[in-house]
Amino acid sequence: MKKLFGCLLLAFVVYSCGSNDRGELVGVKYGDKFHPEKPFGMVFIPGGSFTMGKGVEDMVGVSDAPAKTVTVKSFYMDETEITNSQYKEFVSWVRDSVARTKLALLAEELSFGNDDITDKKSKSSGIQDYAFKEIDTSKASPYYKYMMDNYGGMSDLNSPAQGKFLNWRVSLKWEVEDFPDEHYSEVMDSLFIPIEDTFDAQRLIDVKKIKYRYYWFDKNTAAKDNKSRRKDFFKEKVLTVYPDTTVWVKDFNYSYNDPMHQNYFWHKAYKDYPVVGVNWSQAKAFCNWRTVKKNNFLISKKRGAVGDKVPLFRLPSETEWEYAARGGLEYSKYPWGGPYIVSDKGCFLANFKPVRGDYAADGALYTVEAHSYNANDYGLYNMAGNVSEWTDVSYDPTSYYFSSTLNPSVADLENKRKVIRGGSWKDVAYFLEVSSRDYEYGDSARSYIGFRTVQDFNGTKLTKK
Numbered sequence: 001m002k003k004l005f006g007c008l009l010l011a012f013v014v015y016s017c018g019s020n021d022r023g024e025l026v027g028v029k030y031g032d033k034f035h036p037e038k039p040f041g042m043v044f045i046p047g048g049s050f051t052m053g054k055g056v057e058d059m060v061g062v063s064d065a066p067a068k069t070v071t072v073k074s075f076y077m078d079e080t081e082i083t084n085s086q087y088k089e090f091v092s093w094v095r096d097s098v099a100r101t102k103l104a105l106l107a108e109e110l111s112f113g114n115d116d117i118t119d120k121k122s123k124s125s126g127i128q129d130y131a132f133k134e135i136d137t138s139k140a141s142p143y144y145k146y147m148m149d150n151y152g153g154m155s156d157l158n159s160p161a162q163g164k165f166l167n168w169r170v171s172l173k174w175e176v177e178d179f180p181d182e183h184y185s186e187v188m189d190s191l192f193i194p195i196e197d198t199f200d201a202q203r204l205i206d207v208k209k210i211k212y213r214y215y216w217f218d219k220n221t222a223a224k225d226n227k228s229r230r231k232d233f234f235k236e237k238v239l240t241v242y243p244d245t246t247v248w249v250k251d252f253n254y255s256y257n258d259p260m261h262q263n264y265f266w267h268k269a270y271k272d273y274p275v276v277g278v279n280w281s282q283a284k285a286f287c288n289w290r291t292v293k294k295n296n297f298l299i300s301k302k303r304g305a306v307g308d309k310v311p312l313f314r315l316p317s318e319t320e321w322e323y324a325a326r327g328g329l330e331y332s333k334y335p336w337g338g339p340y341i342v343s344d345k346g347c348f349l350a351n352f353k354p355v356r357g358d359y360a361a362d363g364a365l366y367t368v369e370a371h372s373y374n375a376n377d378y379g380l381y382n383m384a385g386n387v388s389e390w391t392d393v394s395y396d397p398t399s400y401y402f403s404s405t406l407n408p409s410v411a412d413l414e415n416k417r418k419v420i421r422g423g424s425w426k427d428v429a430y431f432l433e434v435s436s437r438d439y440e441y442g443d444s445a446r447s448y449i450g451f452r453t454v455q456d457f458n459g460t461k462l463t464k465k
Contacts, residue, residue: 037310042078043076044076045074047072048071049071050069051067051068051330052322052400053065053400055067057333057433057435065435070319070406070407072323075457076454076456077378077453078454081275082274082275082286082453083273083275084264084272084274085272087243091210093293094241094289098210099187099191101166106187108131127181127184127187132165132167133164176188176203190209192204193206207240207242210240211240212239212241213236214236214288217234218234219233243278243282244277245265247446248264248447251447260366264276272369273368274386274450278449279444282445283315288312295310311455314454315392315453317391317392318409318410318437319407319408321391321421327378329377335376335384337376341354349374350386350423351373352426352427352428352429352432359426367387372386385423385427387449387450388449388450389420389449390420393410394410395415395419417440418442419437423438
């Protein structure tokens with residue numbers, strides 16, 4: 001009995017020595033203290049409350065924006081609209097992913113039952129260079145081996161790549177004279193515009209083939225339905241991501257805008273100009289890709305734990321947009337604060353249409369570079385003018401009356417009208433007011449609508465008083 005008691009006492013002492021909480025409730029240890037990382041190109045918008053809407057500007061109540069006090073959580077916002085250069089990175093990534101997937105699938109098909117398909121003495125083996133990435137299973141983790149044996153992959157099993165990893169170390173060849181073999185040529189030919197639709201012997205990428213696939217979780221429906229399976233709330237979205245460059249012609253009848261149609265998106269002269277011709281769904285897809293891009297980087301640096309993943313990049317709510325546009329000024333009419341659209345030197349303060357028929361009176365005929373004009377007090381550029389901006393919410397003329405006062409938002413997927421804010425290069429001054437509301441159908445692409453993204457701030461930091 002004494003021996004048993006001694007063993008128990010020893011075990012208790014050993015257990016106690018392995019813990020320094022002295023039996024007190026101290027919580028789970030997370031290691032390093034969390035410090036939020038400000039995303040590149042974004043500014044911090046400290047949360048707080050403000051009076052949203054027209055207020056004294058709408059004394060007779062004819063507007064759809066009655067004054068309402070609301071509170072907004074802290075968040076990060078892009079200091080400029082998303083530019084052509086930034087969106088082109090997204091398009092290029094999607095294009096390369098589509099091409100690499102097709103090449104890898106064909107390489108895998110050709111390699112079945114043919115161990116001698118590659119020339120071991122050659123530095124290049126044609127399409128086989130673009131086969132799925134091979135993992136040394138002898139050094140792989142037990143979990144990786146389990147997944148490969150039971151599911152055949154580690155990534156998205158529902159994707160065209162069937163859960164296999166693409167080989168991004170080998171550069172793609174886009175010039176036809178550089179194609180390594182006929183199999184590579186076959187894949188590329190499937191991505192080009194059909195030969196009968198070409199002229200001047202130019203083979204161009206068919207932009208309708210540049211499609212992005214992603215999944216999202218319908219949390220609003222899931223919160224109201226606790227009987228369905230989790231997978232029932234997974235939503236798949238597949239869409240083309242190349243901007244509609246024809247908007248410069250379609251938006252303006254009997255107007256010569258051919259140079260903008262031909263050059264605006266791809267020419268380097270416009271690389272720092274806001275992207276246009278992007279509909280609401282394409283803007284949402286860009287946000288998803290930006291989140292994936294950052295999280296994949298963290299995984300590559302062995303920082304892929306739940307606590308390391310970044311909050312989702314997304315479009316701002318209407319309330320967040322107006323709060324940020326005001327720049328901390330409670331009753332400002334415009335982002336710069338004053339009630340006037342010109343400075344004390346007589347210079348226009350934004351890119352818009354100041355005079356009937358005269359688009360160039362403000363110094364710009366169309367859009368301007370994203371960092372043009374002065375930023376507001378939060379450091380945000382062109383919150384008025386240049387391009388109108390997509391928000392994440394649906395337009396309802398009565399939403400101010402029934403929406404919450406805490407982070408108000410109207411996420412109605414059935415409502416195809418989406419709120420746009422800020423006015424554009426073709427709008428009059430009324431639409432530049434921070435409280436003015438407008439909408440466009442989500443499937444529409446316009447030469448005067450762009451977007452910027454936001455990211456939630458982990459915490460509840462408020463405006464310093």
